Amino acid sequence: MSYAELHCISNFTFLQGASHPEELVARAAVLNYRALAITDECSLAGVVRAHVEAKRQQLHLIIGSRFRLEDGLSFVVLATNRKGYGQLSSLISMARRNANKGDYHLTRLVLTRHSLSDCLALWLPGEAQEVVFLNELFPKRLWIAAELSLTGRDRTHLEHLRRLSQRHDIPLTATGNVQMHQRNRRILHDTLTAIRLSTPLAQLGKRLAPNGEGHLRPYQRLAKIYPQALLHETLAIAERCNFSLDELHYEYPSELVPEGYNATDWLRIQVEAGAKERWPQGVPDKVRKAIEHELALIAELKYEPYFLTIYDIVCFARSQKILCQGRGSAANSTVCYCLGITAVDPARMALLFERFISKERNEPPDIDVDFENARREEVIQYIYRKYGRDRAALVATVITYQPRSAIRDVGKALGFSRVQVERLARSTRWWDSQVLIPGHLAEMGFSAESPLIKRLITLVEMLLGFPRHLSQHVGGFIISAGPLTQLVPIENAAMQERTIIQWEKDDVEALGLLKMDVLALGMLTALRKALGYIGAPQKCELSLADIPAEDPKVYEMISRADTVGLFQIESRAQMSMLPRLRPRNYYDLVIQIAIVRPGPIQGDMVHPYLLRRSGKAPVTYPSEAIRSVLERTLGVPIFQEQVMQIAMVAAGFSAGEADQLRRAMAAWKRKGGLEPFEEKLHSGMRKRGYSDEFARQIFRQIRGFSDYGFPESHSASFALLAYASAWMKLYHPAVFVCALLNSQPMGFYAPAQLIQDAKRHGVEVRPIDVRFSEADSTLEYDTPREQSEEPSPQPALRLGLNMVKGLSEEGIQNLIDARKRKAFVDVGELANRAKLHRTDLQALASADALQGFSGDRYRAQWQVSGVEEPLPLFQEYNAESAEVMLPKPDEQEEIIADYASSGVSLRRHPVALLRPRLNKRRVHTAQALWSVRNGAVARTAGLVIGRQRPGTASGVIFVTLEDETGQANVIVWPKIAEAQRKPLLQSQLLIVSGIVQQQDGVLHLVAGRLEDRTDWLGDLQTKSRDFH
Structure with a gap:
């Protein structure tokens, strides 16, 4: 005999189920169950995972869901066929859409109006009259669920259910009310209950499950608890449920094809029109072949409606002047290039189309399109409106659950105080490992030997990933x-x-x-704004195509690592690589973006490439076939596509098999699965005459790519934007920083660092001022450009009112509207005409935005302190009365107030004020470090503006310091980081003593001693941007 479990929830019934869907399916297979129903509450969120595992285990999976009505009625619905699945899915949608996120609302009235004719139901017994309602709803398709869990009342309960069954002529069936795959998850199940009910475990009492019987039990055990007839009934029910998720057939919208055309013809018309636009002098033969090949494959796989849908969305964005650009594997497609979805010419890049679409793998393409982050919502709402x-x-x-959230929730469930929980949770910041370290626990007042701490760690490890x-x-x-x-x-x-x-x-x-990605990219917003700022005075519209290509001066700037604010090449790691790789053209930039990734680093590809590029190592190829794949990267595989091509030309993989290898690489860390490819790769290379060492080397590199290797097509798309941002910074630095400030939040650097960098590039930055500032930052030309015959000088940057902390949007708009009507004369008149609330006035005064009237912020703060709505004080206001009463703030006070009120200061850098003090301690400026010989001991200091601990760096932490001369990069080895953890992680102003490393135009200070001198800053508060 066997058994089918018909009532089983996974951890996708959040904070109730204590096992993953895959665990439940695998356990059911081990127990030789005939079938398993996953019946999460008003949810199908976990069924695909269960479906994949069930196919692997060859287990019959039943799709269902559990519902609880507000009046207490509880039941399970099981889909018998495709139609029934649709009915169930629609019911879940209706219930979810009628409630706030995370909840659902379902009534008996809704149930009576919603057809479930192809579904079965199990009543989870409650009040006796409930079964009458369900019996009318599911005639001859309803069972009473007998759930026996050894509570001591099973016999009485079963007799009661039998009487109900006979009275209403409804059959009984066994069900397990399963919430976990094995009994040992009981402790986690209890903890989840405590978390869900926001009550410590010790106080839950009878609200906890009475025992651990809510797991998948062996048939032998079930046979001792349930009558045979009830167990046999589960199999009869399972036989009626024949639906599989494999039956789902998906069709893309077809209404974009005009009457009189089919999708194939209409797509070709659009592609041909785009090709003429891309190649006005005639489409090259190579491109023509690519177009025909791609269109034939798209037609064979019936993907035309998908491409037309993406094309329609891109056309909408362009019609609204929303900057957009496709990326990822779509950039491998000439069709996408002709349709204007992507901006990379695949023919020019020798990109691999099979990376995008492959007949062999029989999987849909995935097109990613980036839109301006500030306007992406317009695109999303267009899609909703249209479809x-x-x-x-x-x-x-x-x-x-991640370490922090797991510790917080489990800690509360175990009865730790709020203070203790926060102390423990903070210890898992990204620069620590994901386990608690005894030494750190001792620092926080806990013992690693405490049974409660051990229980906490056990439960946290169980909960991670739930x-x-x-x-x-x-x-x-x-x-x-x-x-x-x-x-x-x-x-x-x-x-x-x-x-x-x-x-x-x-x-x-x-x-x-089929899925399309409507993504947001801050740099597209910034570039669109920058192009608009440049073109506005001449009343012309500029596009990315107007930016001159391949400008040597742009690449010179990039090679100097002068890249603060630039797209994709502004990180500390990129800045360290740029002077060594020294990009000189677009393809170099494509490589630059891709090479500073975990994949090439872990695969040991970076140093060989740099040595070959600099002529310090020979460029060799084991065969002409390999040369054809790797010549453009000097014999070193940098991109995912190259790994696929090597597998094809050197090991005999088909295009589809090579793509399966790529997918296995992407999933290896999570799921494993590379091993079958290793043997195939080795044997294929051996047959073709390649050495075992070369095969092992290639496989090592493949494993490296499992740590996130960049596809060439992705990097090619990003390189276009990286170059555009670099050109903008070089030739229009004020325009560029203005656009960046008006597109925040984005990038590695905070506005304060962007402004410091702009000043170092000669940009005049003017303060926030109610007389001149708009909401956004703006450009000010002292000579109106339309009146100037000379080449226009760089404009000054005027900071915007939206940088003032605490200033309301309404206040900004009122101020600007009032100023348009008439310039302000003094603070009192501004307050009255702009109808500003006192909090807005105080914010403006604190930010020194009233300086034009008051002279300094102290006077301004005094002037607005007496404001009462509706501002009668200012009707007879005399500004001069304040001037002799208050001393002016000193420079340090001004800087502290600047950072507190707007996050930026245009005065001297805070570290400049401390320079005399630092000089006495022989502390070098960031700029002066360059004059220190390689290997010498030196000391530097600065504001901590960033900390990074890349996963590929083996625990090394990279710290970026900023002073009045620029930035200094500090390397902190794990032992130093562990020994000096507090100053490393908590300092705002850090003095670092260490050894200078200077090579190939890159300088680091390898830290030996860290000194926290935040106390020297007084009340100044700065914040670093920390990245994993």
Whole structure:
């Protein structure tokens, strides 16, 4: 005999289920269950994971869901076929859409109006009259669930259910009310209950499960608890449930094709029109072959509607002057280039189309398009308007427990105080490992030997990776021809006017559904604004195409690592690599962006490439076939596509097999699965005459790519924007920094660092001033450009009112509107005419934005302190009365107030004020470090503006310091970091003593001693940007 479990929840019934869907399926297979139903509460969020595992285990998976109505009625619905699945999915969508995010609302009235004709139901017994209602709803398709869990009342409960069964002629069946795959998850299940109920475990009492019987139990054990007839009934129910997720057939919208055309013809027309625009002198033969090859494959796989949909969305964005650009594997496609979806010419780059679409792998393409972050919502709402919310929704992202959140929740459940919990949670900041270290525990007042601490660690490790809730994907959209709810449930997102499906991107990919990514990119916003600032005075519209290509001066600036604010090449790691690689053209920049990634670093590809590029090592190839793949990167594989091509030319992989290898590389860290490819790679290379050492080297590099290798197509798209931002910074530095400030938040550097960098590049930066400042930062030309016959000088940058902390949007708008009507005369008149609240006036005074009237911020603060609504004080206001009463703030006070009120200061750098003090201690400026010989001991100091601990750096922490002369890069080895953890992680002003490393135009100070001198800053508060 066997058994089918029909009532089982996974951890996608958040904070109730204590096992992953895959664990439940695998355990059911081990126990030789005939079938398993995953019945998460009003959710199908975990079923795709269960489906994939069930196919692997060859287990019959039943799709279902559990519901609890407000009146207490509880039941399980099981889909019997494709139609029933659609009915279930629609019911879940309806219930979720009628409630706030994370909740659902379902009534008996809604149930009676919603057809579930192809579904079965199990009543989870409550009040006796409930079964009558469900029996009418599911005639001959309802069972009473007998859930026996050895509580001592099982016999009485079963007799009661039998009487109900006979009275209403409804059959009984065994179910387990399963919440975990094995009994040993009981402790975690209890902890999840405590977290869900916000009550410490010790206080839960009878609200905890009475025992650990809520797990998947062996048939032998079930046979001792349930009558045979009830166990046998589970198999009869399972036989009626024949639906599989493999039956889901997805169709993309087809309404974009005009009447009289089919999708194939219409796509060709658009591609041909785009090709003529791209190549006005005639389409080259190579490009023509690529177009024909791609269109034939797209037609064979019936992807034309997908391409036309993306094309329509891009056309909408361009019609609204929203800057956009495709990236990722789509950049491998000549069709995408002709349609204007991407900006990279694949023919010029020798990109691999099979990286994008492959007939062999029979999986849909994935097109990513970046839009301006400030205007992406317009694109998203266009999609919703065009297709309706019943046909379009964003893909979900599963938010899982991470160390901090797990420690917080488990700590509270175990009864730790709030202070203790926060102390423990803070110890898992990114520069620590993900486990608690005894020494750190002792510092915080805890013992690693404490049973409670050990229990905490055990539970945290169990909880890590558990789903906590669904959020929205960064931009993945599913659009369907028919109602999307027939495919997958839709629910409300936390953000207004957004809806999401219950599946994440891996689920969508596993089922072969087509997804497009509507992504946001801050640099596109900044570049669009910068182009607008340049073109506005001449009333002309500029585009990225107007930026001159391949300017040697741009590459000279990039090679100096003068890249603060630039797209993709502004990080400390990129800045360290730039003077060594020294990009001289576009393709060098493509390599530069890709090489500073975990994949090439872990695969030991960086140093060989640099040595070959500098002529310090010979460029060799084991064969002409390998040369054809690696010649453009000097014999070293830098890109994912190259690894795929090597597998094809050197080991005999087909294009589809090579793409499977790429996917295995991407998933290796999480799922494993590279081993089968290793043997195939070795044997294939051996047959073709390659040495075992070369095969091992290639496989090492493949493993390196599993740590995140960059596709060439991705890097090629990003390199265009990196170059554009560099050109803008070189020739229009004021315009560039203005655009960056008006596009925040974005990038590695805070506004204070961007402004310091702009000043070092000769940009005059003018303070926030109510007489001149707009909401955004603006450019001020002392000579009106339309009146000037000379080449216009660089404009000055005027900081905007929106940088003032605490100043309301309403206050900004009122101020600007009032100033347009008439210039302000004094503070009193400004306050009255702009109708500013006192808090807005105080914010302006604190930011020294009233300096034009008051002289300094102290006087301004005094003047606004007596303001009362509706400001009668200023009707007879005399500004002179304040002038002799208050001393002027000194420079340090001004700088402290600047940072506190706006986050930036245009006065001297804070470290400059401390220079006499630092000189006495022989502390070098960042600039002076360059004059110190390599290997010498030196000392420097600065504000900590960034800390980085890359996963590839083996625990090394990189710290960036800033002083009045620039930035200094500090390397902190793990032993130093551990011994001097407090100054490393907590300092705002850090003095570092160490050894200078200077090579190939790159300078680091390798830290030996760290000294926290934050106390020298007084009340100045700065904040670093820390990145993992």
